[in-house]
Structures are given as structure tokens and as C-alpha cells.
Amino acid sequence: MTKVLLTEVALRDGSHVVAHQFTKEQVRYVTEMLSKANVPFIEVTHGDGLGGSSLQYGFSKVHDIELVEEAAKVAGDSKVSVLLIPGIGTISQLKDAHAAGARMVRVATHVTEADVSKQHIETARNMGMETIGFLMMSHSAPPEKVLEQALLMESYGAHAVYVTDSAGAMLPSDVRDRISLLRKNLKIDIGFHAHNNLSLAVANSLVAIEEGATRIDGSICCLGAGAGNTQTEVLVAVLERMGIETGVDLYPMLDLAEYVRNDILPHPQDITTGSLVMGYAGVYSSFLRHANVAAEKVGVDARDILVELGKLNVVGGQEDMILEVASEIAREKVGKI
Amino acid sequence: MTKVLLTEVALRDGSHVVAHQFTKEQVRYVTEMLSKANVPFIEVTHGDGLGGSSLQYGFSKVHDIELVEEAAKVAGDSKVSVLLIPGIGTISQLKDAHAAGARMVRVATHVTEADVSKQHIETARNMGMETIGFLMMSHSAPPEKVLEQALLMESYGAHAVYVTDSAGAMLPSDVRDRISLLRKNLKIDIGFHAHNNLSLAVANSLVAIEEGATRIDGSICCLGAGAGNTQTEVLVAVLERMGIETGVDLYPMLDLAEYVRNDILPHPQDITTGSLVMGYAGVYSSFLRHANVAAEKVGVDARDILVELGKLNVVGGQEDMILEVASEIAREKVGKI
Structure with missing residues (x-):
């Protein structure tokens, strides 16, 4: 080999x-x-x-x-x-x-x-x-x-x-x-x-x-x-x-x-739930903070936002889509009630 | 499935x-x-x-x-x-x-x-x-x-x-x-x-x-x-x-x-070098402390002791073998000099 x-x-x-x-x-x-x-x-x-x-x-x-x-x-x-x-x-x-x-x-x-x-x-x-x-x-x-x-x-x-x-x-x-x-x-x-x-x-x-x-x-x-x-x-x-x-x-x-x-290590690198959701959704770790902010603002689960962003294949630089996706999820949630 | x-x-x-x-x-x-x-x-x-x-x-x-x-x-x-x-x-x-x-x-x-x-x-x-x-x-x-x-x-x-x-x-x-x-x-x-x-x-x-x-x-x-x-x-x-x-x-x-x-977690569960050596050697984690003590006492590398114990397929309860193995490694080391 x-x-x-x-x-x-x-x-x-x-x-x-x-x-x-x-x-x-x-x-x-x-x-x-x-x-x-x-x-x-x-x-x-x-x-x-x-x-x-x-x-x-x-x-x-x-x-x-x-x-x-x-x-x-x-x-x-x-x-x-x-x-x-x-x-x-x-x-x-x-x-x-x-x-x-x-x-x-x-x-x-x-x-x-x-x-x-x-x-x-x-x-x-x-x-x-x-x-x-x-x-x-x-x-x-x-x-x-x-x-x-x-x-x-x-x-x-x-x-x-x-x-x-x-x-x-x-x-x-x-x-x-x-x-x-x-x-x-x-x-x-x-x-x-x-x-x-x-x-x-x-x-x-x-x-x-x-x-x-x-x-x-x-x-x-x-x-x-x-x-x-x-x-x-x-x-x-x-x-x-x-x-x-x-x-x-x-x-x-x-x-x-x-x-x-x-x-060097500021904290051991274990798998936090935040990291896990990133890998599960397939989005960059830099999206997590933005998703949390949007979730708070619109009143939906940040994890749902990230999963949806993953499906949309977002890339770095498209952070402006996060609030849009969050609002869409919120609208769907209201529709279901 | x-x-x-x-x-x-x-x-x-x-x-x-x-x-x-x-x-x-x-x-x-x-x-x-x-x-x-x-x-x-x-x-x-x-x-x-x-x-x-x-x-x-x-x-x-x-x-x-x-x-x-x-x-x-x-x-x-x-x-x-x-x-x-x-x-x-x-x-x-x-x-x-x-x-x-x-x-x-x-x-x-x-x-x-x-x-x-x-x-x-x-x-x-x-x-x-x-x-x-x-x-x-x-x-x-x-x-x-x-x-x-x-x-x-x-x-x-x-x-x-x-x-x-x-x-x-x-x-x-x-x-x-x-x-x-x-x-x-x-x-x-x-x-x-x-x-x-x-x-x-x-x-x-x-x-x-x-x-x-x-x-x-x-x-x-x-x-x-x-x-x-x-x-x-x-x-x-x-x-x-x-x-x-x-x-x-x-x-x-x-x-x-x-x-x-x-x-609950007292510290994040990442893979320390101690844990890694246990897995690499194939011995219980409870052996680590004993191996470190023996290594210090006899002047050999604890990792070599653990690898050797793994080869011997030691089981819990055989902790008394650790010092024996350490001494054997020390003797071999002297032999090589």
C-alpha cells in the first residue's frame, strides 16, 4: 500500500x-x-x-x-x-x-x-x-x-x-x-x-x-x-x-x-450539540450564531433553521438568507395551528 | 431493516x-x-x-x-x-x-x-x-x-x-x-x-x-x-x-x-493521550494510573508498559503484573545499552 x-x-x-x-x-x-x-x-x-x-x-x-x-x-x-x-x-x-x-x-x-x-x-x-x-x-x-x-x-x-x-x-x-x-x-x-x-x-x-x-x-x-x-x-x-x-x-x-x-487549547474539543446540529444539517459552523439570533427574533427553533439552510445548500456569504428562512418556518408554523 | x-x-x-x-x-x-x-x-x-x-x-x-x-x-x-x-x-x-x-x-x-x-x-x-x-x-x-x-x-x-x-x-x-x-x-x-x-x-x-x-x-x-x-x-x-x-x-x-x-459533566469527554494509549494498547483505563506509578518507579515509559500489558492480554485484577512488566522493560533497556 x-x-x-x-x-x-x-x-x-x-x-x-x-x-x-x-x-x-x-x-x-x-x-x-x-x-x-x-x-x-x-x-x-x-x-x-x-x-x-x-x-x-x-x-x-x-x-x-x-x-x-x-x-x-x-x-x-x-x-x-x-x-x-x-x-x-x-x-x-x-x-x-x-x-x-x-x-x-x-x-x-x-x-x-x-x-x-x-x-x-x-x-x-x-x-x-x-x-x-x-x-x-x-x-x-x-x-x-x-x-x-x-x-x-x-x-x-x-x-x-x-x-x-x-x-x-x-x-x-x-x-x-x-x-x-x-x-x-x-x-x-x-x-x-x-x-x-x-x-x-x-x-x-x-x-x-x-x-x-x-x-x-x-x-x-x-x-x-x-x-x-x-x-x-x-x-x-x-x-x-x-x-x-x-x-x-x-x-x-x-x-x-x-x-x-x-x-493552547482554550477548551477540550468535544462534540457540542451546536457542532452536532451543524454536521447533521450540513452547514458551516459560522452559521450557528446567526441562526440563534434569528430563532430568538422570530420565535422558532434554531435547529429547524439550520436543517432548512442545509437543504438549501447555503454557502459562506449567504448569511442574509438566515432570517428569511427563519421567517418562512415561522409562517409555516402559524399555518399549521 | x-x-x-x-x-x-x-x-x-x-x-x-x-x-x-x-x-x-x-x-x-x-x-x-x-x-x-x-x-x-x-x-x-x-x-x-x-x-x-x-x-x-x-x-x-x-x-x-x-x-x-x-x-x-x-x-x-x-x-x-x-x-x-x-x-x-x-x-x-x-x-x-x-x-x-x-x-x-x-x-x-x-x-x-x-x-x-x-x-x-x-x-x-x-x-x-x-x-x-x-x-x-x-x-x-x-x-x-x-x-x-x-x-x-x-x-x-x-x-x-x-x-x-x-x-x-x-x-x-x-x-x-x-x-x-x-x-x-x-x-x-x-x-x-x-x-x-x-x-x-x-x-x-x-x-x-x-x-x-x-x-x-x-x-x-x-x-x-x-x-x-x-x-x-x-x-x-x-x-x-x-x-x-x-x-x-x-x-x-x-x-x-x-x-x-x-x-453533570465534570470535564468534556475528549480523547486524552491517556485514553488514546489505552485504546491503542487494548487495556482497561484503570491500568493507566498504576502504569504511571510503575513507570516513575522503574524509569521507563508508561506507554511501553501499557502496550506490553495489552500484548499479554491482562484483565482487571492483574494490576500486580504492572510492576513486573515495567521491570522487564527496564532490564531490556539496560541490555540494549
């Missing part, structure tokens, strides 16, 4: 959990430990990627580029990765990140909008970076659509394409259907990025590997948005038990998990 | 988490809410079962029988269950529990010692109780051995036999092998009880159902020993998404989860 290449995202997806307040010291220490444990890729960016530091997404304590620079100093044989969401981050910022030492980029788009990644993927590839396409909210499009979009990213020059379960909404069968279809039709590597809202992150990662994915994301102590990601140290232990090679050493990862737990 | 019958174990396995200090009020409230949500079986006992309240296992705040009585008052159509580990609990205590309103018992033995359950299963069956055989540490015996022992429990009159992953050590394939073999060879129902040490509790429960298990254990907010059990409210949401019928209502379970989180 091919070796599975892990990407640690605690210093990027985990940035959400600490309100983007990572310090240089934290980033340096975690990167150094990950490198010693032989984790091949280490992602370091604002939770919403390069340029995410803003009024809308929350300001970082330390600028992305400085953090990348800090990580690159101690990354050794590991490659520092950045996330780039076209529209939030720019090609100019990507060049700065490359100059600061980033050697991988994940160009992330909504699962139906891969076409906006063309220029970014081409530029990264031309700079000699490991270049990954990252299809967010992949649960919300049928497998054929995910394939169509992945093929676009492949045609732009990506070295790999990720199926990204941004809302932690995928069942094992959802993962199986998407990864197996991609594996049959793509020449490049396939990756999988999970969230743990349905407590299936590790298991879904195993399904992805079974179907041919060779790149898997994890975050130490689940440090990530919503219920967090695939818990890296758990995944490493499970893959070791299964005889699937990652090259990553378990004990240093356990030691690092102790550090993250004691020195 | 057959309906899956859930047993909620937060008021029994979760008793470990609160050092067996459940109050009557907590037990009454949780039982009432579970009954309203249509959970068919609700287990209420000391974490180590009837008679567990002791110097060795920790004293309960309120006597088992009183808690069962309290739960039975508000259980409605749900059945109150008790755990009985022969050797810790007695037939006389089982009769008391039955008189107090318990209508189900799970007679639990180590996976290789089903023969000690004969009298208890027969007595329970004769009293008209729902009678379940519970094979603990099922990961530590090969599928054929688990089947042999399950057949014994069936022959004693059990209505169902559980494959119990006490250490949270099973991989999905371990579950599949055991449940499918039992399904092919038993006439009675098959159940599965997971712990989440490898973050696989929900996924393993899905595999068990796929292979024919129709009784699944869960605990609200993961409230249980080690990394906790299959998070019930998550399982209910996932099964609903999959179209597998449980009869349990999701929203009341979410409301109950909020209560448990705010009023």
Missing part, C-alpha cells in the same frame, strides 16, 4: 479555535515538534487562509507571513503549507508566503467553483510549490459534480485534489462515493479533510484511504473549527495498528498533544 | 466519570428525559455494576437499589436496566434490583469467562427480566472464541449477547469479524458496546449494525469510562440521516445533552 501523507492543520484550522491569536512562539514550537515527528506537511495560516486577518474574519495576533517565516525556520524536512481562498487571499500574498518559506499551498474554493482557482494554481505550480486543490463543502455536491470540479483543478496543474468535508456532514458512504469516483478518473493524488461533527472524522479518513486517498489532514487534539478535525495523534495510532505507513512517530505526537492541550 | 434498540449507559458507565456520585435528582431527571425521547433501555447502576460500591471500586453517593427505584418511578415505557458482574454483584442484589423496578439486566463477564454467568442469566430469565449477556474486553479474544462464549450465554437463556469493546481498542474490521460471525451462528439478538478511545465508537457501531447487531449502547455527551462511549445524541443523528430506525427523538436528546453538559 502507498504511504499516506499527513498534513497537520492545527496551526491553520485550529486558528479559529484561538480566535487567530497564535503567537510566534507557539507556531515555532509546534512546527518544530511536528517536524521531529516526521509530519510531512504543516499548514500555517489564518483560519480563513492568507489575507483572512480582517474585520470580517477576525484579526490575527501575528501576520500570516511572519508566522510562515517562523515555522519555516524550524520545519526541517517538513514543508510549510498555506491555505489560499481566492477572493480572501491574493496571488501577491501567495508570493509573499513563498518568499517567507511556504513550500505548499492549498487553493480552496467552494466545491462548485473550482474555476476561480486556475490562476492561483498555475502561479503556485510555476513557483515550484506543492500545489493542492481543496474542494470545500464537498458533501453538498453529488460525486459527479465533485469529479467535474476536481478534473478542472487537475487540468490547472494541481498535484493533488482534496475532498473537503468542511461542515463535518459526510457519512462514510458519502466519502466512499466521492473518493472512489475521483480515484477512478484522476491521475493525481487525492486527499481528504474531515471535521468531527458527526464523530466520524477518523473513520471517514480510513474509508478515504481504503478508496485510494493518499493525503489526509489531521489536527492535534482536534484543534479546528466546529467539532475540530480528525484528531491527528489518534489517526497516527490507528493507522499504525492497521499497518498503514505514514512515517510519523506516535510518541512525539502524543507529547505534542499534551503541550497543545495544556498550553 | 430491523429497528435498532438503544441502551443509554450514561447513568451506569458514566458513573465512573462522576466518581459514582450521581444524586437521586440527577438520575430521576435524566431517566425522565430519556423516557420522553423514547429510549427503550436505560441502565442505572454503579459503574462496576450492582455491588460495585466498595472501597476497591469507589463508594456510591446513593445506593444502587435506591437509584433504580428512583429511575423506575419515571421510566414510563422505557425499561430500567442494571449491570451485574458476577463476583462483584450477587443474585440477591439482582433480586433487590428487580423488586426496585429493574426490568433488564446485563450479566457481564470477561470474554473468556461466560461460564460464570449461567446462574445469573437463568435467575434473571426466570424473573421475567430482559436478560443480556455482556462479553467484556471482546477485542482480546479471536472471533471464534467470542462466538463460543456467546453460544454459552445463549444456551443459558440470554435474549441477546453483546460484543463489548471495554478498552475502546477495536478497529472496524475487529467489529465486523466478531459481529458477522455471531450473526451467522446465534439465534438471539446481538448488541455492541463501544468506547471512543480510538475515536471510532460511532463508526464501529455503524459497522456492527451493518453486520446485523440490533442493540447498541450509547452515552449522552460520551459520559463513560476512558474516552467515554458512543455519544448517543450523535449516534441518533447519524442513524436518522442514514434512515435507520431507532424510535428515539433527536431534539429531546440534544436538550438532554445540554443538561448533562452543564449540570
Whole structure:
């Protein structure tokens, strides 16, 4: 079996959990430990990627580029990765990140909008970076659509394409259907990025590997948005038990998990009812607060709003639809009385 | 597909988490809410079962029988269950529990010692109780051995036999092998009880159902020993998404989860490195403290001790072997220098 290449995202997806307040010291220490444990890729960016530091997404304590620079100093044989969401981050910022030492980029788009990644993927590839396409909210499009979009990213020059379960909404069968279809039709590597809202992150990662994915994301102590990601140290232990090679050493990862737990984690990343409803409904965790406000205002159950939003396949930026949906539910409720 | 019958174990396995200090009020409230949500079986006992309240296992705040009585008052159509580990609990205590309103018992033995359950299963069956055989540490015996022992429990009159992953050590394939073999060879129902040490509790429960298990254990907010059990409210949401019928209502379970989180849980049940190592090694969580003490004393890594104990298939009561194993590792270490 091919070796599975892990990407640690605690210093990027985990940035959400600490309100983007990572310090240089934290980033340096975690990167150094990950490198010693032989984790091949280490992602370091604002939770919403390069340029995410803003009024809308929350300001970082330390600028992305400085953090990348800090990580690159101690990354050794590991490659520092950045996330780039076209529209939030720019090609100019990507060049700065490359100059600061980033050697991988994940160009992330909504699962139906891969076409906006063309220029970014081409530029990264031309700079000699490991270049990954990252299809967010992949649960919300049928497998054929995910394939169509992945093929676009492949045609732009990506070295790999990720199926990204941004809302932690995928069942094992959802993962199986998407990864197996991609594996049959793509020449490049396939990756999988999970969230743990349905407590299936590790298991879904195993399904992805079974179907041919060779790149898997994890975050130490689940440090990530919503219920967090695939818990890296758990995944490493499970893959070791299964005889699937990652090259990553378990004990240093356990030691690092102790550090993250004691020195970074503001609260343990268990599955709250809020996170669960996000995964059940299939919407971004950023919708929860808005749904609660709308529910209060209109006098309906926030959970019903979220489930309805999931059916409508809302995406980030469509938060204005929440009140509309809430009002519709309220009207239906009155109609039933 | 057959309906899956859930047993909620937060008021029994979760008793470990609160050092067996459940109050009557907590037990009454949780039982009432579970009954309203249509959970068919609700287990209420000391974490180590009837008679567990002791110097060795920790004293309960309120006597088992009183808690069962309290739960039975508000259980409605749900059945109150008790755990009985022969050797810790007695037939006389089982009769008391039955008189107090318990209508189900799970007679639990180590996976290789089903023969000690004969009298208890027969007595329970004769009293008209729902009678379940519970094979603990099922990961530590090969599928054929688990089947042999399950057949014994069936022959004693059990209505169902559980494959119990006490250490949270099973991989999905371990579950599949055991449940499918039992399904092919038993006439009675098959159940599965997971712990989440490898973050696989929900996924393993899905595999068990796929292979024919129709009784699944869960605990609200993961409230249980080690990394906790299959998070019930998550399982209910996932099964609903999959179209597998449980009869349990999701929203009341979410409301109950909020209560448990705010009023009972001393700390969120995430997967600590301690729990992970238990699941990785395949030993009871009660061994962790002893291993740490021995590691300190002898100057070796506690994780190496636990992995070695797992290979030796140690069971509860063999804690005296820990120092021996630690010393052996220390001797080998010296030999290597």
C-alpha cells in the first residue's frame, strides 16, 4: 500500500479555535515538534487562509507571513503549507508566503467553483510549490459534480485534489462515493479533510484511504473549527495498528498533544450539540450564531433553521438568507395551528 | 431493516466519570428525559455494576437499589436496566434490583469467562427480566472464541449477547469479524458496546449494525469510562440521516445533552493521550494510573508498559503484573545499552 501523507492543520484550522491569536512562539514550537515527528506537511495560516486577518474574519495576533517565516525556520524536512481562498487571499500574498518559506499551498474554493482557482494554481505550480486543490463543502455536491470540479483543478496543474468535508456532514458512504469516483478518473493524488461533527472524522479518513486517498489532514487534539478535525495523534495510532505507513512517530505526537492541550487549547474539543446540529444539517459552523439570533427574533427553533439552510445548500456569504428562512418556518408554523 | 434498540449507559458507565456520585435528582431527571425521547433501555447502576460500591471500586453517593427505584418511578415505557458482574454483584442484589423496578439486566463477564454467568442469566430469565449477556474486553479474544462464549450465554437463556469493546481498542474490521460471525451462528439478538478511545465508537457501531447487531449502547455527551462511549445524541443523528430506525427523538436528546453538559459533566469527554494509549494498547483505563506509578518507579515509559500489558492480554485484577512488566522493560533497556 502507498504511504499516506499527513498534513497537520492545527496551526491553520485550529486558528479559529484561538480566535487567530497564535503567537510566534507557539507556531515555532509546534512546527518544530511536528517536524521531529516526521509530519510531512504543516499548514500555517489564518483560519480563513492568507489575507483572512480582517474585520470580517477576525484579526490575527501575528501576520500570516511572519508566522510562515517562523515555522519555516524550524520545519526541517517538513514543508510549510498555506491555505489560499481566492477572493480572501491574493496571488501577491501567495508570493509573499513563498518568499517567507511556504513550500505548499492549498487553493480552496467552494466545491462548485473550482474555476476561480486556475490562476492561483498555475502561479503556485510555476513557483515550484506543492500545489493542492481543496474542494470545500464537498458533501453538498453529488460525486459527479465533485469529479467535474476536481478534473478542472487537475487540468490547472494541481498535484493533488482534496475532498473537503468542511461542515463535518459526510457519512462514510458519502466519502466512499466521492473518493472512489475521483480515484477512478484522476491521475493525481487525492486527499481528504474531515471535521468531527458527526464523530466520524477518523473513520471517514480510513474509508478515504481504503478508496485510494493518499493525503489526509489531521489536527492535534482536534484543534479546528466546529467539532475540530480528525484528531491527528489518534489517526497516527490507528493507522499504525492497521499497518498503514505514514512515517510519523506516535510518541512525539502524543507529547505534542499534551503541550497543545495544556498550553493552547482554550477548551477540550468535544462534540457540542451546536457542532452536532451543524454536521447533521450540513452547514458551516459560522452559521450557528446567526441562526440563534434569528430563532430568538422570530420565535422558532434554531435547529429547524439550520436543517432548512442545509437543504438549501447555503454557502459562506449567504448569511442574509438566515432570517428569511427563519421567517418562512415561522409562517409555516402559524399555518399549521 | 430491523429497528435498532438503544441502551443509554450514561447513568451506569458514566458513573465512573462522576466518581459514582450521581444524586437521586440527577438520575430521576435524566431517566425522565430519556423516557420522553423514547429510549427503550436505560441502565442505572454503579459503574462496576450492582455491588460495585466498595472501597476497591469507589463508594456510591446513593445506593444502587435506591437509584433504580428512583429511575423506575419515571421510566414510563422505557425499561430500567442494571449491570451485574458476577463476583462483584450477587443474585440477591439482582433480586433487590428487580423488586426496585429493574426490568433488564446485563450479566457481564470477561470474554473468556461466560461460564460464570449461567446462574445469573437463568435467575434473571426466570424473573421475567430482559436478560443480556455482556462479553467484556471482546477485542482480546479471536472471533471464534467470542462466538463460543456467546453460544454459552445463549444456551443459558440470554435474549441477546453483546460484543463489548471495554478498552475502546477495536478497529472496524475487529467489529465486523466478531459481529458477522455471531450473526451467522446465534439465534438471539446481538448488541455492541463501544468506547471512543480510538475515536471510532460511532463508526464501529455503524459497522456492527451493518453486520446485523440490533442493540447498541450509547452515552449522552460520551459520559463513560476512558474516552467515554458512543455519544448517543450523535449516534441518533447519524442513524436518522442514514434512515435507520431507532424510535428515539433527536431534539429531546440534544436538550438532554445540554443538561448533562452543564449540570453533570465534570470535564468534556475528549480523547486524552491517556485514553488514546489505552485504546491503542487494548487495556482497561484503570491500568493507566498504576502504569504511571510503575513507570516513575522503574524509569521507563508508561506507554511501553501499557502496550506490553495489552500484548499479554491482562484483565482487571492483574494490576500486580504492572510492576513486573515495567521491570522487564527496564532490564531490556539496560541490555540494549
